[in-house]
Amino acid sequence: MSEPGCLNLDDVAVGELSGVGLTVAPGEIVCISGPSGSGKSRLLRAIADIEAHDGHIRLNGQDQQDMTGHAWRRRVIMVPADSQWWFDSVGEHFPTSLSQDDLKALGFDEDVSDWSISRLSSGERQRLALLRTLVLKPEALLLDEPTSNLDPDRVADVETWLLEQIRSHRIPTLWVAHDPAQIDRVANRHFRLQSGRLEAT
Numbered sequence: 353m354s355e356p357g358c359l360n361l362d363d364v365a366v367g368e369l370s371g372v373g374l375t376v377a378p379g380e381i382v383c384i385s386g387p388s389g390s391g392k393s394r395l396l397r398a399i400a401d402i403e404a405h406d407g408h409i410r411l412n413g414q415d416q417q418d419m420t421g422h423a424w425r426r427r428v429i430m431v432p433a434d435s436q437w438w439f440d441s442v443g444e445h446f447p448t449s450l451s452q453d454d455l456k457a458l459g460f461d462e463d464v465s466d467w468s469i470s471r472l473s474s475g476e477r478q479r480l481a482l483l484r485t486l487v488l489k490p491e492a493l494l495l496d497e498p499t500s501n502l503d504p505d506r507v508a509d510v511e512t513w514l515l516e517q518i519r520s521h522r523i524p525t526l527w528v529a530h531d532p533a534q535i536d537r538v539a540n541r542h543f544r545l546q547s548g549r550l551e552a553t
């Protein structure tokens with residue numbers, strides 16, 4: 353893996369949204385809020401190169417257009433609000449055995465590897481989707497309302513764990529959030545999507 357770099361958006365346009373320019377530094381968390389339907393998820397999907405868009409998106413100076421979608425998404429990883437699971441058990445979705453510390457921080461015991469996907473609550477799915485992403489060592493992280501299914505205690509645990517991961521691995525991060533209190537706690541900077549533009553708050 354290369355040295356941590358910036359995630360840069362240059363005149364990005366997707367759907368009704370246009371003229372998005374932003375640079376997210378290594379380890380920086382930029383929160384994005386905005387009304388329902390304003391295009392927050394579409395912007396993240398464009399950055400992950402799973403939705404057609406205009407403009408340039410670069411990671412550590414390398415343009416998204418100069419690599420395959422697969423190679424890009426190996427480095428710039430999105431955690432959607434609703435995670436997808438392919439195998440029957442939790443453990444099959446992880447390339448290596450799971451760290452005790454990470455499991456504990458997210459409220460799981462070791463035996464979670466044997467759990468069937470079908471038994472997972474929405475909050476368990478959300479926490480495991482975050483863990484599944486972070487073990488892949490993303491070079492940029494796109495989080496779409498990562499704590500929307502969690503109770504307040506779990507929100508605090510997950511925020512603490514995510515902040516530690518993002519800061520220690522210096523991952524430039526875009527974090528879609530609705531809760532102003534959460535934005536105050538986690539964001540280095542906060543932008544709002546409004547009327548098709550990204551506006552600083």
Ligand SMILES: Nc1ncnc2c1ncn2[C@@H]1O[C@H](COP(=O)(O)OP(=O)(O)OP(=O)(O)O)[C@@H](O)[C@H]1O
Nearest residue numbers: 367368386387388389390391392393394395403545
């Ligand atoms: N593939 C698509 N083609 C056309 N329109 C789309 C497509 N995907 C989403 N939209 C529309 O684009 C708008 C923005 O959708 P998006 O999912 O980005 O909203 P959002 O800001 O994330 O909203 P929420 O907070 O409700 O999740 C919505 O009006 C949605 O219906």
